[in-house]
Amino acid sequence: MRVITTIKEMQIEILKKKAEYKSVGFVPTMGFLHEGHLTLINKARQENDVVVLSIFVNPLQFGPSEDFTTYPRDFERDRALAESEKVDYLFYPAVKEMYPHALSNTVIVQERTDVLCGRSRPGHFDGVATVLTKLFNIVMPTRAYFGKKDAQQVAVVDGLVKDFNFPIQIIPVDIVREEDGLAKSSRNVNLLPEERLQAAVLYRSLKAAEAAILEGERSPAKIKNSIHQTIAAESNAFVDYIEILSYPELKTLEELNGTIIIALAVKFTNVRLIDNLILEL
Numbered sequence: 013m014r015v016i017t018t019i020k021e022m023q024i025e026i027l028k029k030k031a032e033y034k035s036v037g038f039v040p041t042m043g044f045l046h047e048g049h050l051t052l053i054n055k056a057r058q059e060n061d062v063v064v065l066s067i068f069v070n071p072l073q074f075g076p077s078e079d080f081t082t083y084p085r086d087f088e089r090d091r092a093l094a095e096s097e098k099v100d101y102l103f104y105p106a107v108k109e110m111y112p113h114a115l116s117n118t119v120i121v122q123e124r125t126d127v128l129c130g131r132s133r134p135g136h137f138d139g140v141a142t143v144l145t146k147l148f149n150i151v152m153p154t155r156a157y158f159g160k161k162d163a164q165q166v167a168v169v170d171g172l173v174k175d176f177n178f179p180i181q182i183i184p185v186d187i188v189r190e191e192d193g194l195a196k197s198s199r200n201v202n203l204l205p206e207e208r209l210q211a212a213v214l215y216r217s218l219k220a221a222e223a224a225i226l227e228g229e230r231s232p233a234k235i236k237n238s239i240h241q242t243i244a245a246e247s248n249a250f251v252d253y254i255e256i257l258s259y260p261e262l263k264t265l266e267e268l269n270g271t272i273i274i275a276l277a278v279k280f281t282n283v284r285l286i287d288n289l290i291l292e293l
């Protein structure tokens with residue numbers, strides 16, 4: 013595995029591989045790798061000749077009151093994990109390399125941002141779309157892998173690639189969960205011990221909602237209410253949102269049918285967690 017820190021070197025290496033008609037699988041991350049990331053890397057490894065992993069905590073996608081400085085980082089651990097997962101190139105640029113000066117152009121996401129995390133994180137998806145536009149031009153992947161845990165991100169990236177005609181296939185990958193159902197996340201380390209136990213209620217409440225829907229419940233309001241009550245009864249978490257929308261359009265539904273997403277975000281003492289279920293009705 014080679015660690016590359018400059019954009020120029022990364023592009024030269026990839027262009028060499030492309031000249032040999034090699035397919036390139038790309039896993040963009042902000043590091044502090046967990047099993048969810050390793051699943052993405054594994055899938056990229058199976059489906060491509062060359063695998064590139066990027067680690068870059070992107071300041072552009074953090075709001076002024078968000079956790080950019082406290083976002084967990086451990087490069088040596090990540091490097092060892094990437095090596096053992098047979099990554100070919102680990103792209104690890106500094107902020108100065110990616111943003112040497114204030115950008116004169118940024119990507120603004122026009123749709124799907126006024127719901128879910130977009131509503132409480134203004135500008136977040138613009139930052140994601142901007143850094144991914146740069147990363148796609150640097151890594152030039154054949155396929156790029158994203159976890160479905162951030163289902164809104166998958167929907168936004170899908171729109172980005174279609175709108176700007178990036179010749180890249182976006183591969184959404186299922187959520188990886190802990191034994192008690194908590195979705196794996198780099199941020200889980202910031203849960204207090206009792207909160208870590210309580211956090212399993214998120215998936216439990218989503219599964220209970222799924223069961224109610226499968227038994228015929230079709231009222232989004234009733235389902236959201238029962239998820240809220242379960243979370244309030246079994247944890248100290250503050251519910252940021254619980255939403256049921258069409259997927260991937262992310263439009264509000266009066267009645268449930270088609271492909272839907274039940275998504276939620278809650279705040280614990282030092283961390284905000286998200287989770288979702290996508291259902292075909």
Ligand code: PAF
Pocket residue numbers: 040041042068070073140143144162165
């Ligand atoms: O999902 C993430 O970790 C980030 O949003 C991404 C896609 C790496 C862009 O910075």
